[in-house]
Amino acid sequence: MTDIIRDADTTTKDRKRLFIKTYGCQMNVYDLERMRDVLAPLGYEPADEPDGADLVILNTCHIREKAAEKVYSELGRLKPLKEEKASTGKPMTITVAGCVAQAEGAEIQRRAPVVDLVVGPQTYHKLPELIANVHRARGEALDTEFEVEEKFDALAGPERHVEGFTAFVTVQEGCDKFCTFCVVPYTRGAEWSRPVDQIVMEVRALAAKGVREVTLLGQNVNAYHGDAPKSDATGGVWGLGQLVRHLAKIGGIERIRFTTSHPKDMEDDLIQAFADEPKLMPYFHLPVQSGSDKILKSMNRSHTAAEYMESIEKLRAARPDIAISGDMIVGFPGETDADFEATMELVRQVNYASCFSFKYSKRPGTPGAAMFNQIDEGVKSERLARLQALLSEQQVSFNRSMIGKTLPVLFEREGRFEGQLSGRSPYLQAVHCEGPLELIGQIANVEITGASQNALSGRLITKEIAAA
Numbered sequence: 001m002t003d004i005i006r007d008a009d010t011t012t013k014d015r016k017r018l019f020i021k022t023y024g025c026q027m028n029v030y031d032l033e034r035m036r037d038v039l040a041p042l043g044y045e046p047a048d049e050p051d052g053a054d055l056v057i058l059n060t061c062h063i064r065e066k067a068a069e070k071v072y073s074e075l076g077r078l079k080p081l082k083e084e085k086a087s088t089g090k091p092m093t094i095t096v097a098g099c100v101a102q103a104e105g106a107e108i109q110r111r112a113p114v115v116d117l118v119v120g121p122q123t124y125h126k127l128p129e130l131i132a133n134v135h136r137a138r139g140e141a142l143d144t145e146f147e148v149e150e151k152f153d154a155l156a157g158p159e160r161h162v163e164g165f166t167a168f169v170t171v172q173e174g175c176d177k178f179c180t181f182c183v184v185p186y187t188r189g190a191e192w193s194r195p196v197d198q199i200v201m202e203v204r205a206l207a208a209k210g211v212r213e214v215t216l217l218g219q220n221v222n223a224y225h226g227d228a229p230k231s232d233a234t235g236g237v238w239g240l241g242q243l244v245r246h247l248a249k250i251g252g253i254e255r256i257r258f259t260t261s262h263p264k265d266m267e268d269d270l271i272q273a274f275a276d277e278p279k280l281m282p283y284f285h286l287p288v289q290s291g292s293d294k295i296l297k298s299m300n301r302s303h304t305a306a307e308y309m310e311s312i313e314k315l316r317a318a319r320p321d322i323a324i325s326g327d328m329i330v331g332f333p334g335e336t337d338a339d340f341e342a343t344m345e346l347v348r349q350v351n352y353a354s355c356f357s358f359k360y361s362k363r364p365g366t367p368g369a370a371m372f373n374q375i376d377e378g379v380k381s382e383r384l385a386r387l388q389a390l391l392s393e394q395q396v397s398f399n400r401s402m403i404g405k406t407l408p409v410l411f412e413r414e415g416r417f418e419g420q421l422s423g424r425s426p427y428l429q430a431v432h433c434e435g436p437l438e439l440i441g442q443i444a445n446v447e448i449t450g451a452s453q454n455a456l457s458g459r460l461i462t463k464e465i466a467a468a
């Protein structure tokens with residue numbers, strides 16, 4: 001079998017190996033797939049490891065210092081691989097894409113001459129041309145201008161490649177919020193929403209290829225305001241609630257999710273959609289970052305802790321079982337013990353189903369980096385440990401509260417053990433249970449019998465497709 005494949009390989013002259021390593025958020029995962037799509041016609045096929053690859057792309061994240069530094073250590077590891085490949089007479093082209101590319105540009109090549117090409121998130125549709133330039137000149141091609149509209153025109157057509165039954169769909173990109181700790185407004189540019197018709201086209205094509213669940217992506221997804229579809233005679237723009245209801249009508253799409261939202265952009269229509277659109281899953285990722293109004297102000301978050309709590313209460317009134325998740329930063333400049341206690345108190349009030357938490361990391365060029373009252377690393381670590389202990393407790397008790405309940409699970413793949421399937425609950429929990437392979441790609445009911453911090457286990461109780 002392997003030999004047959006190998007023989008076939010040698011007859012296809014232009015076949016090239018492409019290795020992409022992705023860091024950071026789901027927007028980068030979406031972009032990774034689009035890069036593969038745009039390079040496939042040139043003969044690039046995905047490889048599992050960088051050894052011997054013709055093209056290596058590091059799809060980078062600049063959000064925290066550690067994330068950015070990982071890129072340079074990875075480049076260090078790639079250097080000998082590039083040399084080894086060169087010794088066989090074939091070059092390896094190393095490309096840095098993503099948010100470090102946008103933020104640092106040409107600086108990357110100065111620091112790591114092993115890099116052949118630097119390309120920012122808005123120019124992936126030009127990758128074939130840029131790579132051709134490198135091949136021609138083996139020089140410093142740089143393309144990091146913002147042209148987000150062109151990006152989607154070129155990258156997100158119906159020919160999109162699909163794997164599995166769930167898919168990300170970017171509906172909004174960029175951010176104008178300028179939180180004082182964050183690099184995103186500098187790396188992803190101004191906020192921009194894709195037109196409804198374009199998104200519908202992409203989701204229809206995904207449904208036709210078997211996708212059952214879509215997650216709508218945006219750095220500020222609930223600020224979505226895309227051009228209304230041509231079928232809407234009133235024209236104007238639609239918000240996220242309208243978009244969700246519209247996408248829910250597409251045959252085959254059983255579940256809709258979205259991430260990430262900003263507390264400032266909570267519209268009643270979106271909250272209402274949780275009450276009346278059963279395909280919208282009861283899970284809301286709403287980062288707050290801090291429970292102290294003083295720190296929220298200094299972060300330029302433009303809302304208070306009380307306003308945040310109000311949104312959570314409205315969401316729970318609309319959909320009582322809704323799972324709330326969030327992001328927290330500890331040790332932002334000027335954070336006192338009392339400010340940190342306010343964060344702990346807010347966490348107790350919200351009672352998160354899951355929540356990411358980070359130590360504040362100084363990002364060059366952001367206002368937070370220039371603040372004089374930076375917090376000691378030791379203090380940050382202590383606070384993070386206390387916060388994470390509380391958050392783990394909440395996550396475990398949320399998961400345990402599922403025991404005895406019957407949940408509709410979308411099965412996505414085989415589990416780790418023989419005869420086991422793995423899927424997701426409406427609340428985004430991983431669920432494992434025994435069941436037949438035919439259920440992969442379908443929704444079926446599972447009675448939950450066990451729960452750990454990161455997963456649920458249970459017993460399949462129906463083979464019919466269950467309502468979400």
Ligand code: SAH
Pocket residue numbers: 063064181182183184218219220260261262287289327328329358359360361362363
């Ligand atoms: N657009 C989203 C997410 C942005 S980045 C939002 O507005 O919430 C994801 C998370 O990384 C943030 O929510 C924040 O908690 C964290 N983060 C961003 N910049 C950071 C920094 N400089 N230091 C530590 N954490 C940071």
Ligand code: SF4
Pocket residue numbers: 175176177178179182183184185219220262
């Ligand atoms: Fe960053 Fe704030 Fe924009 Fe989120 S809202 S991407 S944290 S600037």
Ligand code: F3S
Pocket residue numbers: 023024025026027028060061062063098099183184187188
């Ligand atoms: Fe990172 Fe860029 Fe996403 S900085 S979190 S990859 S938008």
